Amino acid sequence: MEISPHKVKAGRPKAGTEQERHALLLEQALEIFMLEGVSQTSIGRIAAACGVSTRTIYERYENKYALLIAAIKHMVEKDVSAMVQIDNLSQQTLQQVLTDIGRFMLKRVLEPRMLSFFKIGVAEASHLPELSRAMKAVGPERIHQMLADIFSFYAAKNQLAAQDYKRAAESFCELLIAAPRLKALFGVLEPDWDAEVHLAFVVNLFLHGLQGMEPGYAVE
Structure with a gap:
C-alpha cells in the first residue's frame, strides 16, 4: 500500500477560496474517519459528505489513506501553530x-x-x-x-x-x-x-x- 500523502502535481497550489475549500475538505474528511473508522470510510462517502466529486479528491490523493495522512497533518499543523503562538x-x-x-x-x-x-x-x-x-x-x-x-x-x-x-x-x-x-x-x-x-x-x-x-x- 502506498502511503505518500500527495500525488506529484506541477505548479503551485491556488490561493484564496481554493485553499480554504481544500482545508475544509481535509477537516470534514478527518471528522468522518474519526467517527466511522478508516476501514469503514470510502472516498465516495467523504465526497458525498463534502459535496464534491470523487474525481476532485482523486486529483489530489491516490487513495483514502493518503487523504487521511494529509488530514491528520493539516490538523496537527493547526494545533502546532496555535501552541507556538x-x-x-x-x-x-x-x-x-x-x-x-x-x-x-x-x-x-x-x-x-x-x-x-x-x-x-x-x-x-x-x-x-x-x-x-x-x-x-x-x-x-x-x-x-x-x-x-x-x-x-x-x-x-x-x-x-x-x-x-x-x-x-x-x-x-x-x-x-x-x-x-x-x-x-x-x-x-x-x-x-x-x-x-x-x-x-x-x-x-x-x-x-x-x-x-x-x-x-x-x-x-
Whole structure:
C-alpha cells in the first residue's frame, strides 16, 4: 500500500477560496474517519459528505489513506501553530510555556472524538502498519519536534543544559498524556480528576528531572 500523502502535481497550489475549500475538505474528511473508522470510510462517502466529486479528491490523493495522512497533518499543523503562538515566549519561563502547551495538548487528546479516533487507530494499526507509521510521522513526531525546538530555544538562553531534546519531548508527552488517556478510554478516569493538578505535577516533575541531569545524559 502506498502511503505518500500527495500525488506529484506541477505548479503551485491556488490561493484564496481554493485553499480554504481544500482545508475544509481535509477537516470534514478527518471528522468522518474519526467517527466511522478508516476501514469503514470510502472516498465516495467523504465526497458525498463534502459535496464534491470523487474525481476532485482523486486529483489530489491516490487513495483514502493518503487523504487521511494529509488530514491528520493539516490538523496537527493547526494545533502546532496555535501552541507556538504563545504571547511573549521570550519573556516567559519554560515552566509557563510548558504549562500553556500542556493544557492545550491535554484538553485536545481527551476530547471524545480524539479518544474514539485513537481507539480506532490502535485497533487497525496491526492490519495497516504502513499507515500507522505514516500517522506517527505527521502526528506525534511533529509535536515532539516542536517541543524539542522549544527546549533548544531555552538552552540557547542558558536555562537548560545540553540534552537529547527529542527524547525529552517524547518523555514529556508520555508523562502528560498516557495515563489520563488510557483511563478515559476505559472509562475509569476518576470523577474528581483535576487536569490542572495533573498538569502542574507533570510540568514540575519533568522540569526538575531535566534541569538536574548532567549534560548529554542518556539512558540506553
